[in-house]
Amino acid sequence: MYPIKFKPHYVEKVWGGRNLSSIGKDLPKGNIGESWEISCRKDVDSIISNGKYKGKTLGFLLSERGKAIVGNEIEPQNFPLLIKFLDAQKELSIQVHPDDEYGKKEGDLGKTEAWIVLEANKEANMVLGVKDCTKKVFYKGIQENNLEPYLNRIPIKKGDVFFIKSGLIHTMEGAVVAEIQQNSDLTYRVYDFNRGRELHIDKAMDVIDFSLKGKKASGLTAKEEGYEKTYYCYNDKFSIEKYEIKDMLKEKSDEERFYVYMCIEGSGKIIYEGGEENISKGETILIPASLGEYEFKGDLTLIKTYVPNIEKLEKEILKEVNYL
Template structure:
């Protein structure tokens, strides 16, 4: 096995734009709102773009190589993660995602918990993460009036900030941002309000899934210094872990036979060097590290997100040991 890149899957959205052209030269025409970069979903499945498996879909690759790709602790029935870039030139709808129980029961697919990394923030960039001083009754009244601003926890954001969006949390991506989003492999979204753009709303389902007790905010992370790089632990939950490496020279790592990794470059450029070769990685690209890759290095001056489905106890122990020895 070797590090895998995939063709970008682009989606034209009413709120999209052309900002991905800052670091991409393959955008199709239109207002591009989303690029699915590591995906294995009925609405979009990535096609390998490099190496011996070029032209195979991620679904086909998993069916052929099984645990060699995803790892021994990851179910072969459904790839667990979806990694995308979102370009919001205009604000997205006020929305919510269900949890797993509701998602499987009503939609036949998992719920959606996600995490946002602000890849670019332009003038006026903002996000909505949760409600404030709002009961369900007040929210229903706001839906009727189409007036939400007083209840929205709207935050001005900067490049490099991270926000954890749990299922059940009301949220909206505001205008003027490019977001790297790591999420459960689900495409279920319930729109509550869409600024009179004529798209379908899902108010009844949304009201059944919103958790008004949830509070949203910026993830501060735990940073640990190492020779040649820093590592920041941003979030850890049953669905995924997110870490960030700021590399100034060389980071040595090894794959985990129990699980795959996904690396997403957020700044700079470099190379992933492994036993049988090397692979360039630049800002905006994601690479799947198969469970059986073995030892590899990331060389260059770059920042990289690492996402994966964790063994929570194992990661918690790693964090404690890192903080103790650093």
């Protein structure tokens, strides 16, 4: 196998714009809100853009090579992640996502996600959870079109990372972000600024967890020869790590799981047995579980995500803590 790249799938949104061009995207016409980087769903099945399987879909590749791609601990027929870039030029709807139990009733997974801020204007902000209200008060705010007093709205800037657990009410405006999420497309809107789209108030009220408080991830940074690595957040759905590479990073694939790297700054090469691939800002690449040893060379910043073995990852982090 080899590192796999995909054609972006662009989605026009009422809140989108043209800012994904700032991360190197060649946008079609329209207000583009999303670039789906890696998806394996009935509605969007990513098309491979390099190597032997160029022109084939990720779904086809998983049916052909299965565990060689996703690893021994992940079921090929249930690809677990959905990877995107978002341009929230205008504010998203005020929204919430269900957990797995509720999502299954809707025929999908739940949706826990994370946002990594890549660009932000001076007024950029997010809503992460509620404040000073109960479920009853919040519902009254929806009915009276007066939610703002009950929203935990915070300013954001480039480099911020936020973990958004299912059940957390949220929105965003004025930013370009990398989005890592469960492979789900369930979103329940409680307010959409009178833009004419469907609302899902009853379902949203079912799933909002009023005890959740979102906050910026601080991260734990370890300095290594040639690069720095920051651990941001992890759970059983995904882990997020940032690599700031100034020279070289050597890694090895894991037979139990695949890795995904999103390049958010700079450019370089990924070298593996049998070849190499260029990677630059705005590109995403999948490392198959069976790839073996590989290395990144260049001056670039990468976001790495994968479905972790929690025990194994925590031991790795503890080693870094003791080393620091």
